[in-house]
Amino acid sequence: MRENSSAADPDPADREIRQRELWRDVLLDHFRDPRGRTPLAQPSCRREVRNPLCGDRLVLELTLAEDRVREVSARARGCSLSVASASMLAERLPGLTIGEVRDLSRTVQAYLTASADPAGEIDLGEIEALGGVRRLAARRPCALLPWRCLDTLLGEDAGVSNEPLR
Amino acid sequence: MSAGISPAGRDPRLDAGGGLDVEAIRRDFPILQRRIGGKALVYLDSAATSQKPRVVIDTLVDYYERLNANVHRGAHTLAEEATEAYENARATVGRLVGVDPSQVVWTRSTTESLNLLAYAWARRHLRAGDVVLLTEMEHHSNIVPWQILAREVGARLQYVPFEPSGQLCQESFRTLLSERIRIFSVVHASNVLGTVNPVREMIAQVRQAAPDALCVVDGAQSVPHMPVDFEHLGCDFLAFSGHKLYGPMGAGVLVGRHQRLEEMEPFHGGGEMIESVSFEQTTFAAPPHRFEAGTPNVAGALGLAAAAEYLMSLGMDRVRRHSVELTDYALERLRELGGVTVYGPFRGELKSGLVTFVDRDVHAHDLAAYLDSLGVAIRAGHHCAQPLHKRLGIASSARASFGVYNTREEVDVLIEGIARARKLFGSRS
Ligand SMILES: Cc1ncc(COP(=O)(O)O)c(C=O)c1O
Numbered sequence: 012m013r014e015n016s017s018a019a020d021p022d023p024a025d026r027e028i029r030q031r032e033l034w035r036d037v038l039l040d041h042f043r044d045p046r047g048r049t050p051l052a053q054p055s056c057r058r059e060v061r062n063p064l065c066g067d068r069l070v071l072e073l074t075l076a077e078d079r080v081r082e083v084s085a086r087a088r089g090c091s092l093s094v095a096s097a098s099m100l101a102e103r104l105p106g107l108t109i110g111e112v113r114d115l116s117r118t119v120q121a122y123l124t125a126s127a128d129p130a131g132e133i134d135l136g137e138i139e140a141l142g143g144v145r146r147l148a149a150r151r152p153c154a155l156l157p158w159r160c161l162d163t164l165l166g167e168d169a170g171v172s173n174e175p176l177r
Numbered sequence: 178m179s180a181g182i183s184p185a186g187r188d189p190r191l192d193a194g195g196g197l198d199v200e201a202i203r204r205d206f207p208i209l210q211r212r213i214g215g216k217a218l219v220y221l222d223s224a225a226t227s228q229k230p231r232v233v234i235d236t237l238v239d240y241y242e243r244l245n246a247n248v249h250r251g252a253h254t255l256a257e258e259a260t261e262a263y264e265n266a267r268a269t270v271g272r273l274v275g276v277d278p279s280q281v282v283w284t285r286s287t288t289e290s291l292n293l294l295a296y297a298w299a300r301r302h303l304r305a306g307d308v309v310l311l312t313e314m315e316h317h318s319n320i321v322p323w324q325i326l327a328r329e330v331g332a333r334l335q336y337v338p339f340e341p342s343g344q345l346c347q348e349s350f351r352t353l354l355s356e357r358i359r360i361f362s363v364v365h366a367s368n369v370l371g372t373v374n375p376v377r378e379m380i381a382q383v384r385q386a387a388p389d390a391l392c393v394v395d396g397a398q399s400v401p402h403m404p405v406d407f408e409h410l411g412c413d414f415l416a417f418s419g420h421k422l423y424g425p426m427g428a429g430v431l432v433g434r435h436q437r438l439e440e441m442e443p444f445h446g447g448g449e450m451i452e453s454v455s456f457e458q459t460t461f462a463a464p465p466h467r468f469e470a471g472t473p474n475v476a477g478a479l480g481l482a483a484a485a486e487y488l489m490s491l492g493m494d495r496v497r498r499h500s501v502e503l504t505d506y507a508l509e510r511l512r513e514l515g516g517v518t519v520y521g522p523f524r525g526e527l528k529s530g531l532v533t534f535v536d537r538d539v540h541a542h543d544l545a546a547y548l549d550s551l552g553v554a555i556r557a558g559h560h561c562a563q564p565l566h567k568r569l570g571i572a573s574s575a576r577a578s579f580g581v582y583n584t585r586e587e588v589d590v591l592i593e594g595i596a597r598a599r600k601l602f603g604s605r606s
Pocket residue numbers: 224225286287288289316318319364366367368395397398418420561
């Protein structure tokens with residue numbers, strides 16, 4: 012094994028594996044440097060959930076104004092998939108209307124559960140990099156967690172809840 | 178060359194020094210030829226289920242090709258041969274743990290064995306205010322059936338805690354001893370910590386405090402890896418699973434003390450378990466058949482017996498020694514590697530052939546998925562022991578567990594895989 016290969020430049024065997032398997036560069040980038048980690052000072056709504064399968068946690072906070080998402084904080088503690096998925100969500104949401112967020116979430120979940128192709132009317136962009144879980148049912152809940160959490164958050168009036176996700 | 182006695186008269190799978198010749202043993206396990214994504218399979222998940230030697234697979238095929246008939250029914254040649262093979266299998270499996278065939282009840286698994294006890298014994302004998310004593314390192318299958326029942330009758334569950342060393346706290350255990358204990362059910366070897374518990378000593382103490390208490394041992398992780406003698410344990414019942422014992426899935430065992438078996442009501446009603454049936458009432462068959470309603474898994478029983486023979490031909494002392502040595506080696510390599518927290522005792526002698534750990538940098542699920550891409554199969558998650566993980570203060574862990582076919586070189590592949598996983602995931606800020 013090469014001594015001085017940093018994480019940004021893994022050895023060739025690792026790169027091969029990483030490309031073939033779950034971890035595309037975009038995903039690893041979100042995992043190593045997750046966006047939206049800063050807690051919001053005054054969130055309009057907040058929810059904390061746990062992935063019942065592995066105990067991973069996620070705190071999701073939004074500020075909403077005039078029917079649009081303004082700020083997002085999505086702090087996931089867990090595996091690369093849940094952290095990257097939360098980061099992508101946090102990056103993608105600001106500026107979208109609530110309706111657009113709902114459409115996006117539906118499209119993402121259909122894609123991750125392999126019930127739809129990425130070529131829908133909504134461009135998933137970097138989120139497509141989570142597609143490795145389409146073949147791996149056991150890991151899907153990890154990538155889905157932030158989006159399911161988002162649904163429950165939007166499904167209610169803005170408020171604070173800590174109920175476990177089922 | 179097939180496994181068996183070599184011309185020199187020595188079994189090629191045994192080495193001269195009282196250990197196992199693992200290379201010879203590996204040839205008995207067809208699945209070990211598989212490649213996963215172009216890499217040789219390194220199977221380190223035997224605590225979840227072991228792989229099966231050729232002789233077990235052949236037994237299943239042979240049964241269906243040559244013997245298949247319903248047992249204990251019909252007076253034709255096949256039915257008689259199948260019945261004889263089935264009852265012989267009971268005797269073989271009994272021999273593995275030192276009991277008479279009449280003490281061996283066939284079940285599907287450890288889980289079913291424990292549920293059988295909860296419903297057939299405890300539902301009749303457990304009363305409001307009674308205590309069911311368990312430990313904090315139980316598998317869900319030794320918690321949930323008792324919880325269901327305790328809620329039904331108003332009994333109380335108590336748990337013996339474990340220490341940071343991964344061993345049950347004997348001091349707390351002694352303070353929990355009381356005459357209220359009606360059931361004491363304990364895991365012989367933990368599927369997460371690996372800890373081999375001093376069940377014989379604990380059972381003796383329970384019996385002093387509560388002479389009538391039912392004492393149950395979950396042997397799912399001990400019977401496959403070490404000599405286990407039912408009488409020596411001093412328990413009333415011992416449960417284990419065939420599939421963790423190099424046998425087929427769907428065949429398990431509940432071994433019981435005669436008197437306890439006698440006082441126990443049936444579990445399921447149906448064929449096979451009756452002596453006579455009228456429209457009004459039924460006289461139940463004697464144990465063990467009383468607990469085996471319906472057409473049994475005959476092929477599974479035969480396969481399990483073949484696995485037991487396979488293990489006995491290796492010798493459980495040798496099996497144990499191999500397991501201890503490999504565990505010590507893995508613990509040593511993990512210590513060298515650093516950056517991991519290892520749970521449970523840090524000595525192979527105190528464990529049942531597994532290492533459970535959490536990496537400082539790499540989440541257990543990422544580690545397992547990454548290792549899989551290298552052909553290495555380990556388990557990640559809570560291993561059906563959520564209360565235990567809660568006690569450890571972690572959500573999940575990674576576990577590598579060993580069988581008779583594993584080698585030091587495979588442990589090396591694991592360790593190198595962990596090091597490589599860190600390069601991929603480890604630079605998180
Ligand atoms: C200690 C222990 N008990 C019980 C069980 C349950 O075994 P089975 O799933 O074969 O019923 C297991 C298996 O994971 C185990 O490790």
